Amino acid sequence: xxxxxxxxxxxxxxxxxxxxxxxxxxxxxxxxxxxxxxxxxxxxxxxxxxxxxxxxxxxxxxxxxxxxxxxxxxxxxxxxxxxxxxxxxxxxxxxxxxxxxxxxxxxxxxxxxxxxxxxxxxxxxxxxxxxxxxxxxxxxxxxxxxxxxxxxxxxxxxxxxxxxxxxxxxxxxxxxxxxxxxxxxxxxxxxxxxxxxxxxxxxxxxxxxxxxxxxxxxxxxxxxxxxxxxxxxxxxxxxxxxxxxxxxxxxxxxxxxxxxxxxxxxxxxxxxxxxxxxxxxxxxxxxxxxxxxxxxxx
Amino acid sequence: xxxxxxxxxxxxxxxxxxxxxxxxxxxxxxxxxxxxxxxxxxxxxxxxxxxxxxxxxxxxxxxxxxxxxxxxxxxxxxxxxxxxxxxxxxxxxxxxxxxxxxxxxxxxxxxxxxxxxxxxxxxxxxxxxxxxxxxxxxxxxxxxxxxxxxxxxxxxxxxxxxxxxxxxxxxxxxxxxxxxxxxxxxxxxxxxxxxxxxxxxxxxxxxxxxxxxxxxxxxxxxxxxxxxxxxxxxxxxxxxxxxxxxxxxxxxxxxxxxxxxxxxxxxxxxxxxxxxxxxxxxxxxxxxxxxxxxxxxxxxxxxxxxxxxxxxxxxxxxxxxxxxxxxxxxxxxxxxxxxxxxxxxxxxxxxxxxxxxxxxxxxxxxxxxxxxxxxxxxxxxxxxxxxxxxxxxxxxxxxxxxxxxxxxxxxxxxxxxxxxxxxxxxxxxxxxxxxxxxxxxxxxxxxxxxxxxxxxxxxxxxxxxxxxxxxxxxxxxxxxxxxxxxxxxxxxxxxxxxxxxxxxxxxxxxxxxxxxxxxxxxxxxxxxx
Numbered sequence: 001x002x003x004x005x006x007x008x009x010x011x012x013x014x015x016x017x018x019x020x021x022x023x024x025x026x027x028x029x030x031x032x033x034x035x036x037x038x039x040x041x042x043x044x045x046x047x048x049x050x051x052x053x054x055x056x057x058x059x060x061x062x063x064x065x066x067x068x069x070x071x072x073x074x075x076x077x078x079x080x081x082x083x084x085x086x087x088x089x090x091x092x093x094x095x096x097x098x099x100x101x102x103x104x105x106x107x108x109x110x111x112x113x114x115x116x117x118x119x120x121x122x123x124x125x126x127x128x129x130x131x132x133x134x135x136x137x138x139x140x141x142x143x144x145x146x147x148x149x150x151x152x153x154x155x156x157x158x159x160x161x162x163x164x165x166x167x168x169x170x171x172x173x174x175x176x177x178x179x180x181x182x183x184x185x186x187x188x189x190x191x192x193x194x195x196x197x198x199x200x201x202x203x204x205x206x207x208x209x210x211x212x213x214x215x216x217x218x219x220x221x222x223x224x225x226x227x228x229x230x231x232x233x234x235x236x237x238x239x240x241x242x243x244x245x246x247x248x249x250x251x252x253x254x255x256x257x258x259x260x261x262x263x264x265x266x267x268x269x270x271x272x273x274x275x276x277x278x279x280x281x282x283x284x285x286x287x288x289x290x291x292x293x294x295x296x297x298x
Numbered sequence: 299x300x301x302x303x304x305x306x307x308x309x310x311x312x313x314x315x316x317x318x319x320x321x322x323x324x325x326x327x328x329x330x331x332x333x334x335x336x337x338x339x340x341x342x343x344x345x346x347x348x349x350x351x352x353x354x355x356x357x358x359x360x361x362x363x364x365x366x367x368x369x370x371x372x373x374x375x376x377x378x379x380x381x382x383x384x385x386x387x388x389x390x391x392x393x394x395x396x397x398x399x400x401x402x403x404x405x406x407x408x409x410x411x412x413x414x415x416x417x418x419x420x421x422x423x424x425x426x427x428x429x430x431x432x433x434x435x436x437x438x439x440x441x442x443x444x445x446x447x448x449x450x451x452x453x454x455x456x457x458x459x460x461x462x463x464x465x466x467x468x469x470x471x472x473x474x475x476x477x478x479x480x481x482x483x484x485x486x487x488x489x490x491x492x493x494x495x496x497x498x499x500x501x502x503x504x505x506x507x508x509x510x511x512x513x514x515x516x517x518x519x520x521x522x523x524x525x526x527x528x529x530x531x532x533x534x535x536x537x538x539x540x541x542x543x544x545x546x547x548x549x550x551x552x553x554x555x556x557x558x559x560x561x562x563x564x565x566x567x568x569x570x571x572x573x574x575x576x577x578x579x580x581x582x583x584x585x586x587x588x589x590x591x592x593x594x595x596x597x598x599x600x601x602x603x604x605x606x607x608x609x610x611x612x613x614x615x616x617x618x619x620x621x622x623x624x625x626x627x628x629x630x631x632x633x634x635x636x637x638x639x640x641x642x643x644x645x646x647x648x649x650x651x652x653x654x655x656x657x658x659x660x661x662x663x664x665x666x667x668x669x670x671x672x673x674x675x676x677x678x679x680x681x682x683x684x685x686x687x688x689x690x691x692x693x694x695x696x697x698x699x700x701x702x703x704x705x706x707x708x709x710x711x712x713x714x715x716x717x718x719x720x721x722x723x724x725x726x727x728x729x730x731x732x733x734x735x736x737x738x739x740x741x742x743x744x745x746x747x748x749x750x751x752x753x754x755x756x757x758x759x760x761x762x763x764x765x766x767x768x769x770x771x772x773x774x775x776x777x778x779x780x781x782x783x784x785x786x787x788x789x790x791x792x793x794x795x796x797x798x799x800x801x802x803x804x805x806x807x808x809x810x811x812x813x814x815x816x817x818x819x820x821x822x823x824x825x826x827x
Contacts, residue, residue, distance in 0.1 A: 019316065019324040023415035031422030034466045038426065038459035045528050046455065070411075090408040090484050097476045101510045108518025108548055112533055115548075120541035128611060137536075152537030228530035231539035238525065 017077075022070035029066050032059030071256075078272075079265065088272055095276040099283050102246070106287055109242065113235040113294060117145050120231070124151055150230035157223045159215070159236065161296035168211050169292045172247075175204035176285040179254075183278050189268045191261070198258050201281070205251040212244050239295055246284045253277040315817045323418075326410035327817065328395045329713075334417050335392025336706070340785070342384030342424065343699075347775050349377040354771035356754050360761050370754035371439035372431060378442030382560065383467050384424050386694065389702045390563040391416075391474045394502045397709065398478060400808040400815060401496045403487025403824045408480040412473050419470035426463040430456040441752060443553065446534030446545040450526040461524045468513045475509035478502055487807075489826035493584065496806050500587050501566030504594045508555045508562075511598075516552040519545065543608050550601035558597045560694060562590060564661075564701030565632055568654050570806070571708050572636050575651035576643030577803040582635040589628035596625050606677045615674045622672040626665065633662055648801065649723040653704030656731050657697060664692025667742065682752075685745025691738045703730075703781070711800045715814030716793035722784045729777035736770030 036055030043050040077083065125143035126134025134141065138151040146158040159165065182197035216237075219225040227237045257277045260266065266274050315321055315330070325331060352373045356364045365373070395413065399406055407413045431437035435455040440448035449457060482503045486495070495503075522545070525531040532538020534545045565586075573580045580586065602610060602618040610618075636658055645651070667689040671677050680686060703726075711717050740763040745751075749760045756764065787793070799809045807826070811819050 017326055017410050019320070019326050020411050020414070021324050023411050024323045024418050026415050027418030027422060030419050030466045030469065031425070034423065034462035035426050035429075035459070038430075038456070038462040041458035041524070041528050042455055086484065087408075090480050093480045093483055094409055094412075094476050097479055097510055098472075101472050101476075101514045104511050105514035105518055108515040108522075108551075111515075111548060111551070112518075112522065112544060115544045116533075116539060116541070120536075120544055121539055123541070124536060124539065147539045150532070150537065150539045152532075154538065227525070230532055234525070234531040234533055234538070234540070238521075238531070 020070070020073065022066050022073065025062060025066040025069070029059050029062035032056070032062060035059075075260070075265070075273075078270075088270075091272045092275065095279060099279060102283065103287075106239070106242065106290075109235065109239050110290070110294065113239065116147075116231045116235065121145065121147060145232070147230050147232040152230070154228070154230050156225045156229035156233055158232070159219060159223070159225060159296060161292065164211055164215050164218075165292060165296045168208055168215075169288065171204050171208045171211070172285045172288045175201050175208070176282055178204065179278050179281045183274065186261075186266060186271055186274060187268050195258070195261055198254065198261060202251060202254045202258060205247060205254060205281075209244065209247055209251065212240065212247075236295060239291055243284065243287055243291055246287070250277070250281050250284050253280060325414055326406070328399050328406045328410065328413065329815065329817065331407075331410075331413050331417050332392045332394075332396030333713075335388045335395060335420075338417070338420055339385050339387075339389035339392060339702075340782075342380050342388070344778065344782070345428070346377050346380035346385055347778060349373045349380070350771060351775050353377065354768040357756070357764050358768040359765070360756050360758055362755055365754070367754045368436060368439055371441075371752065372437045374752050375438045375441050375444075376427065376431065379427065379438070380424070381694070382442060382556070383464075383471075384420070386560045386698050386702070387471065388420060390502075390505070390560070390698075391471075391478075393498075393563065393567070393702070393705050393709075394474075394478050396713065397808060398481055398499055398502060399485065400811065400819055401499050401806055402482065402485060402490050403807050403820050403826060404481060404485035405818060405820050407477050408485050409477050413477050416470045416474040416477065419466050423463045423467045423470065426459050426466075430454075430459040430463075433459070443549060444520075444523060445549070446523060446526065446542045449523050450534055453527060457527055458524060461520045464520045465517055468517045471509050471513045475506035475513075479506040479510070482506075487820065487823040487826055493587070494826060496566070497569035497580070497583070497586055497590075498563065498566030501562040501569075501590050504590050505559050505562045508559050508594055508597065512552040512555040512559075515548065516556075519548045519552060522548070543605070546605045546608055547602065550604045551598075553604065554601040555594070555597045557693075558593060560698045561661075562594065564657070564698050565590060567701045567705040567708070568636060568657055569632075571650050571654040571704055572639050572658075574708075574801050574803045574805070575648060575654075576640045576645050578639055578643040580635065581638035581641075582631070585631055586635055589631040592628040593625055596621060596628075600625065603672055603677070606674050607681045619672055619674045623669065626669050629665055633658060633665075648707075649718075649720065649727055650704045650708035650801075652724075652727045652731075653700050653707060656727075657700045657704060660692055660696035660700065660735075664689055664694075664697055667692065680745065682750055683745040684741040684749045684751055687751050688738050688741035688745055691741070695738065696734055700730075706785075708801075709808070710788055711796040712808060712813050712815055714788050714791055714793075715795060715812075716788065716791055717796050718788045718793060719784050722780055722787075726777060726780040726784060729780065730774060733770050733773035733777055737767055737774050738770075740767050740770075 032055050036052050036057070036059050039050055039052030040056050041052070042048075043052045121143045122128070123130045124133060124138065124141055126132075127143070141151045142149070148158060149155050178197045178201045182194050182201060185191075185193035185197055225233055225236065227233055254277055257274055260273070265271075315327070316324075322330065322334060325334075350373075352365060353370065356362075356370055395407065398404075427437070433456050437456060438444065438449075438454065438460040440453055444453075444460070482495070482499055522531070522533040526534050526540075531540075533540045534542045536542070569580055569586060600618055600622045602614060603622045606615055606618075647655075667685065671680055671686065671689055707718065707723060744756075744760045744763045744767075747760065749756050796813050798812050800813060801809075807820075807824065808815070810824075
């Protein structure tokens, strides 16, 4: 295919990254994590001793080394102006699709929640053509949500949406605003404001996580609401738990961004990492709003 | 390609392939990674195939003779998992790696380092899955669909290893899909507009979207299996307010788009090969794009046709039946277009074309048996019989796998610069074609007669057919060794040198670069007119 002079002027050259050892380190890390976690879980439930926990730890350590090494490499290359605008677009699109995949991950658990509430529990109580299921299997079972008494007889109490969960919602919503303010400050090149807003966002994130821990302790110790409390406890803890993990990751991302801001990184028109971190933070906030609505209020 | 790289020393990288093992471990080159994916897929195809041989040996005669039932179940399960996640999907990803950048005039994939990471996760994931077979309690034995409670209450102790291995396979697939989708969105050469893209690129774009949409749902499903089995949750346990049927809903919400993930790239391949050897433009290009898109969108609303017998309100059964039958419309458009492309073309029958023609006929058989299975009252009869096994092997083996083989034969001369051994290739084709039909066609009959799937023993009246099925199976397995020999010869660069265009009638950017394709292509974007 002939390339014309015109093309060479209009289109910048492609940038193809150099070879890197970090992906393979990452692959080894994921192998150790998966193999270690699998063995660890099996050993825990069978009360055996084994190497699962150690392999898992080694996996996370390797992953940490990989993340530091890869990101350092990436930041160095970016700071030396190596990256083209096209690569910046690729990163942004890649991040957007990654967040879409995360949305679908949460969709699986929200799907389980809706299915249980709308279909499974009414059926257990004899809805539709399942009259005999209700009458024969568990005649005393009564459909309700939150499911405070399972067909098998496990009792629990419902987490109210007022109080701590409401405060947490406000905290995360405010943090989304402060995160946006930090982004605006970065685009206007107001570095002090950027540091203040980003710092506040991180503190709000940490405070949210602290409150979640308080809530979990309260649920386990005072309310009898545990991971084993039937489908209500299952969906409650898996949804809020995975969300909490994502907030933890988001907070770590924001802390890294904060350190980079202190070092003078990012310019008003070149700050993919900041943009990606901020997208991620807004994403965890939106998931929380969904959670607050469907898990706590309704 | 050195203007943008003043700060770091990139020189060696940009001229040729680095030597030694580091080339493969550290590579960021889409062609190297494509080769790795394709070889990995082929090795997994042989491993999964060996398990199928165990299954067919056990079923050669009625009664239990070779393996015990629990091991038989492990074989059917791991055979399925390996063929789906280890053979077909990585093979398509390998083809995407090799071809998509060359077809759209890009120098490489958009995110080359992540590309390397996606690949190298796979050997680890399958090591874990295969290792679990040798551990105490044995490997997964609940079928590749891991229905609860088989995978929770009644599963082997090593289920956690299965779960985490699927997790990292999913991470690999999602990263691979993000890479493909971003490459297509962002790396097209100037002038390569959406409706000029080769159909292989189109179909992979849509496949990548499906992957990103449903692999996370699979991750959710295995996570719930893990917590149900090991941490006392009851997502799939009615006593805790959950429902085992809910597992099937979540699994098939992933599973049905997954089926199209394994066939859409095949449609793209066939749409490249048929026009070349018919020496005509593809009939109905735009309708192919729209048909692919409709199939992908419909795939999200048909999942429960896998569960007609598990208990659903009749309204839901009707909805899923009609939605499923609707898919035959865009699929019919595709088959029609392929046939119309050949109509009055100057056809020749090189090996890729042979596989493509076999694909059209045999995939259509699989599609028609799928249409039969979509009919609710009929499915009540066919469900979990060998008829279903026949159906999905026609679409996956003579569909997906045949298309992969067609693709390998079609583009192999471009990759190596040499024509493959045509005699061996023809032996491979004819042996495969005959044996695969001996293997899978009689399964329709035993299935209609009521032989259940996933059972190591069967009633005496099925004995004759099963003997033939097994013989066909062994022959099909052996035929693949011809393919292995051919590929080894090709990788040793034996054979006649070929021209850049390779096949007269081949059109597209990949046929305008030299054969073998240089290590780096399109450092500056070509202009597509």
